[in-house]
Structures are given as structure tokens and as C-alpha cells.
Amino acid sequence: MTDKKVAVITGAGSGVGKAVAQALLAAGFHVVLAGRRAELLEQVKTEAQTQHGLGERVHCVPTDVSDPEAVAALFASAVATFGRVDLLFNNAGRGNPPGSFVDWTPDQWREVVDVNLNGMFYCLQQAFKVMQGQSPQGGRIINNGSISAHAPRPNSIAYTATKHAVMGLTKTAALDGRPYNIAVGQIDIGNAMTDLASRMAKGVPQANGDIAVEPMIDVAVVGQSVLYMASLPLEANVLFHTVMATKMPFVGRG
Numbered sequence: 001m002t003d004k005k006v007a008v009i010t011g012a013g014s015g016v017g018k019a020v021a022q023a024l025l026a027a028g029f030h031v032v033l034a035g036r037r038a039e040l041l042e043q044v045k046t047e048a049q050t051q052h053g054l055g056e057r058v059h060c061v062p063t064d065v066s067d068p069e070a071v072a073a074l075f076a077s078a079v080a081t082f083g084r085v086d087l088l089f090n091n092a093g094r095g096n097p098p099g100s101f102v103d104w105t106p107d108q109w110r111e112v113v114d115v116n117l118n119g120m121f122y123c124l125q126q127a128f129k130v131m132q133g134q135s136p137q138g139g140r141i142i143n144n145g146s147i148s149a150h151a152p153r154p155n156s157i158a159y160t161a162t163k164h165a166v167m168g169l170t171k172t173a174a175l176d177g178r179p180y181n182i183a184v185g186q187i188d189i190g191n192a193m194t195d196l197a198s199r200m201a202k203g204v205p206q207a208n209g210d211i212a213v214e215p216m217i218d219v220a221v222v223g224q225s226v227l228y229m230a231s232l233p234l235e236a237n238v239l240f241h242t243v244m245a246t247k248m249p250f251v252g253r254g
Contacts, residue, residue: 006082007230008032008075010065010123011092013040015194016144016222020089023223024230025054032078032085034063035092065092065119075126084134087230088127090120091144096159109158116162117169124173124184131182138181138234142226143170147190147242147250154205174239183237185229190244192219206249215245 007024011017012033021031025048033041041060049055059081063074078085093116097108124141131139149167152160167186174184193216203211225243232238244250 004030004082005086006030006032006078006084007087007089008034008078008085008123008127009089009091010034010063010119011144013037013044016189016192016219017089017091018044019192019219019223020091020226021058021223022048023220023227024087025052025057027227027231029087029230030057030059030082032059032061032074032082034061034065034074036062036064038062065123066114068122071119071122071126074123075130079130079134084139085127085130086139088123088139088141089144089226089230090123090127090141092119092123093144093162096156100155101157104158112158113162116159117165120166120169124169128173128177128180128182131177132180136181138183140230140232140234140237141173141177141182141184142229143184143186145170145186145188145240147188147244149186149188151250154207170239174237181234183232183234185238186240187222187226187229188240188242188244189222190242190250191216191248192222192243193217194219212249214249215247217243217245 007029009017009021012021013035024031033044035041045055045058045060048058061074061077063070065071097104127141143166145166146163148160149163170186177184191214203213206212229238
């Protein structure tokens with residue numbers, strides 16, 4: 001890449017976020033790593049420096065995306081450090097509370113909504129502000145949806161509801177970004193091997209009540225998928241991109 005490109009990645013300390021950071025760094029991006037656990041962000045930076053000598057292109061900003069002031073500070077730090085924001089990978093999220101939703105407390109419900117929906121909105125909002133005002137104007141936002149943005153798993157009502165809402169954010173922001181050269185899309189991931197999804201390989205409930213082991217894909221594949229979306233010129237947009245284990249039970253009945 002001849003021109004400096006700057007990416008902000010939320011939930012960057014592990015799993016999908018870390019894989020995307022590694023893919024973008026390898027392609028020449030400068031990356032701003034955001035996440036709640038500072039030590040994990042620093043580990044990603046250290047690995048980038050040790051393995052590839054890329055540490056100077058990494059900036060770590062511990063951030064709780066459910067706090068709008070923290071999100072505003074994240075984007076201010078990104079601009080202060082690297083000058084602009086060309087890409088937001090809006091990735092931070094959390095899984096469903098345990099047990100039946102009938103037994104959840106209001107706080108358990110709100111904790112999922114605050115991160116998966118409110119946090120994603122706060123990041124989208126701040127990215128728009130930066131991308132509208134910078135020169136050259138514009139940028140790209142990729143929201144991490146999920147297969148759950150299309151179809152639920154049993155006992156996943158909080159996670160699934162927020163991921164359905166993310167689809168609404170993506171569609172609307174894709175329209176609202178047009179006057180400012182901001183392209184907004186979504187990646188929906190099925191069974192990438194991360195801590196969050198590792199239980200799939202041990203057996204999970206299916207819609208028909210069975211427990212079944214599901215195939216997985218290397219999380220690095222997701223990194224390459226996001227890199228593909230990010231590499232397009234701004235006049236082109238992947239509105240929805242699904243990357244999944246080929247033989248997982250998403251396509252079909254059961």
C-alpha cells in the first residue's frame with residue numbers, strides 16, 4: 001500500500017479482532033487496537049513487533065465501548081496518533097447470559113445490549129464524525145454481525161436480538177454514509193474458532209433439540225475476509241458478507 005491507511009478495531013485483544021488486526025497489519029495498515037483488557041492489546045502489539053517489526057504501526061487504547069465518552073476518546077486518540085481513520089472494524093461484542101432468559105435479571109439483558117448494540121452505535125457515530133470531517137473525506141465501516149443476524153440458536157435471545165439490530169444499523173448507515181463517501185457493510189461469521197465459539201466443537205443444542213458437534217474454520221480466514229472488504233475502493237461496497245464453515249447446519253432445516 002502506498003498511502004497510509006488507518007484502521008480502528010474494537011474487541012481487538014483476542015479472537016476475531018486480533019485476527020483482523022494481524023491481517024490488516026500484514027497488508028500495510030496502521031491499526032488502533034481497542035478493547036477492555038489493556039494487557040491483551042499490548043500482547044497483540046508485542047507480537048506484531050516481535051514477529052514482523054510492525055509495532056510502530058500499532059496504537060493501543062483500552063476502551064469500554066458501552067461508555068460513549070470512552071468511545072469518543074478512542075477516536076480522538078486515533079486521529080491524534082495517526083491523523084485520520086479510514087476503516088472501523090466494529091467488532092466488540094459479548095455472548096448470551098447463561099441459562100434461560102426467563103431467569104435473567106434486567107442487568108444481564110442490559111449488559112448484552114450495552115455492548116453489542118449501544119457500543120456498536122457509539123463507535124459508528126464517532127467514525128462518521130471523523131470520516132465526514134477529514135480530507136480526503138470518507139472511509140469504510142465494517143460491522144461484525146453474525147449468522148445470528150439471520151437465524152437464531154436455541155436460548156440466544158439477547159445475542160440474537162442485538163445482532164438483528166446490527167443489521168438495521170448497517171443498512172441505515174450505508175444509506176446515511178453515501179453523501180460523505182462512507183461505505184458501510186457487515187460481515188456475518190459462522191463458527192470461526194475463537195474462545196466465544198469453541199463450544200461448537202464440543203457439541204451445542206440444535207433447533208430440533210439434538211446436541212451436535214459443528215465444524216469450525218480457522219479465525220485467520222475471517223481476517224482475510226475483512227481485509228478483502230477493506231481493500232475495495234470506496235465506490236464499491238460489500239453490504240453483507242457471510243463467511244462460515246462449509247458444513248455447518250446454518251443452511252437447511254433441523
